[in-house]
Amino acid sequence: xxxxxxxxxxxxxxxxxxxxxxxxxxxxxxxxxxxxxxxxxxxxxxxxxxxxxxxxxxxxxxxxxxxxxxxxxxx
Numbered sequence: 001x002x003x004x005x006x007x008x009x010x011x012x013x014x015x016x017x018x019x020x021x022x023x024x025x026x027x028x029x030x031x032x033x034x035x036x037x038x039x040x041x042x043x044x045x046x047x048x049x050x051x052x053x054x055x056x057x058x059x060x061x062x063x064x065x066x067x068x069x070x071x072x073x074x075x
Contacts, residue, residue: 002041002045005041005044005045005048006037006041008040008041008044009037009038009040009041009044010037012037012040013033013036013037013040016036017033
């Protein structure tokens with residue numbers, strides 16, 4: 001998943017660069033644009049991990065509910 005996030009971050013930076021005049025892109029420099037890509041990749045990773053945690057919580061609750069149902073099935 002990290003490779004996809006990296007590619008997506010690079011695509012976002014490329015789109016951003018395309019909207020700027022060449023002189024401004026040169027002033028910003030590759031170092032800052034690389035830092036921007038890392039920030040974007042980090043933001044993507046954080047969002048993905050937060051959603052995975054929510055999904056894991058839902059699965060945990062579902063497992064608990066199924067176990068409770070199975071234990072009280074005959075009652």
